[in-house]
Amino acid sequence: MALLPRGPFLYAILDVDRLGERAPGPSAEALARGGAAIVQLRAKGVSDRRLYSLAEETRDGARRGGALFVVNDRPDVALMLGADGVHLGQDDLPPSAARRLLGPEVIVGFSTHSLDQLELSLRLPIDYVAVGPVYRTATKTDAEPVVGLDLVRRARALADRPLVAIGGIDRQRAPEVAAAGADGLAVIAALMDEPDLESAARAFVSGMRS
């Protein structure tokens, strides 16, 4: 399995819909310099050609800043661009097929939204399991029901691998999510909605560890 950072760590999701006028490369670099251990590119609804160039820029920015780069949804893009990992949802390509394609060194992460999904996921060849949404979130309009800190605690008790919590996590809530057992805190809006991504990431990381 691929090497993940030790928790608690910031898993920043660079959502193209929330970039506004900002370029993806410098934005990824800012998130990384602010302390994000992983930068994931999320770009829904763009053409694959556009996704490819966004991913290239995000990868280069994340690396300049010293973070790992993960592609959402797409094993082919991850492979083509030498990404550090791919994140898959329940409706994406099967994690076991992605693992065969990507080999043992590339991080494969997988989203779960219930105790049942979490338990099933622990039989899969994945490097980390994500649980959420922990809180109510405005990012995903088709979001699953809120699972709360309770599922994070239960997941921590069951999971034999790194746990990433996602969904509505902001600076104020970060300590209780880490205390519930999450290794990685995945954050979209609480970072992307700030004008200065590096400061936002730095403030988040410092709060998370306090």
Add this chain to the structure above:
Amino acid sequence: MALLPRGPFLYAILDVDRLGERAPGPSAEALARGGAAIVQLRAKGVSDRRLYSLAEETRDGARRGGALFVVNDRPDVALMLGADGVHLGQDDLPPSAARRLLGPEVIVGFSTHSLDQLELSLRLPIDYVAVGPVYRTATKTDAEPVVGLDLVRRARALADRPLVAIGGIDRQRAPEVAAAGADGLAVIAALMDEPDLESAARAFVSGMRS
């Protein structure tokens, strides 16, 4: 480069939106038994997980019937399922990146819609180049302007590799498209809209060669 059939050949596109109640596996097999040399799966707007299972069924059906199996758009799905090829459009992942990922044996096809695009495509590591839409088509609502038989003839004069014509080709028009120099005739509606796919493919192939 991967081996393509000798022309003229039928390149059947199994469009999931036009399957109705029919299952993809037996439908692909019927198209292949009717004489399609290639069966391509086209499944827009479904989840990747669904695409994966549709592709698995289509692959198995195409192989049972003796046809090559090509996946539209997605190099990862093609690799995961051991497909014979992938077909890429202008807005899909770059053909050169797909070639590096897929290696020399997997067919990579690429769509072009103008003489400029065709000329650029001949520098790419692709196994066949598609031109179209040759005629007006109801299949793609966002279709490019009709290029006509004229572009097929020009492409034939320029292209050093197999040429696939697409767009509004039916049984009646097939002979003139082949005469214009197309090796492969890509067909969606004229097959999928028929209740008996095997008979439709057989009638198409027999007309194409007459």
